[in-house]
Amino acid sequence: MTETRQPARYTEYHPRWYRSRVSTWWWLAQWPYLKFILREISSVFVAWFVVVLLLQIRALSRGSEAYAAFERWLQNPLIVLLNMITLFFVVFHAVTWFNVAPRAMAIRFRGKRVPDFWIVGANYAAWAAVSLVLAWFLVRS
């Protein structure tokens, strides 16, 4: 008599943790959370800038009339308003990015860690220099 038995199958015990449900709007509860979400949302405005830049390239490629139309489009009050909001967010992105730079790059000099202040300061100085160089290229009447 042959007995066919399935080998016993064991499943690992998996505890089910108690987790209270988090509201979708958790990030409105406290300023640091809201700041975090605003910082993350800044990426949408970075993408919007890319769209504007590529539309400018396309208009330049199509000739002076197309470029004049592009310039008129930029004067549309709604676009100006959107670009004002965009400027706020891209500056917010830059400031928050530079302020965490010391945590991303721990630079050592003569065996000692360079203080955060100097790393942040160097970033702001470089930001100013880069901005001036780009403005020098673009501000030509």
Place this chain on the structure above:
Amino acid sequence: MAKQSNEPVLWALFSAGGVFAAFVIPVHLFLIGLAFPLGWIPAPGYEYLHALVRLPLARLYVFALCSLALFHWAHRFRYTLYDGLQIKHLNELIFFCCYGGAILGTVWAGYLLWNFR
């Protein structure tokens, strides 16, 4: 899942795009979006800008800026949607839409700049 092995590359693109965007986008946006259209600073003429973008180095710069900034957006926006909305069942869709958008934007930038006349 492929997601895990790609993560360091995607993070590196996010980080590079974040640095690039932080240094150059504020001044670009201030000039193109506000100062020139509102007449605070005289806008550069068509001929000058056209000649500027004809330079291969300028086109390379625009291409790198557009592509890296879009991958920066894709990574950040993906996690904003994951954490902010907590819609786990849509995570794969979000992943493909974000990076798909960045890839499409990169292709568009490459097309425009390669064929720039």
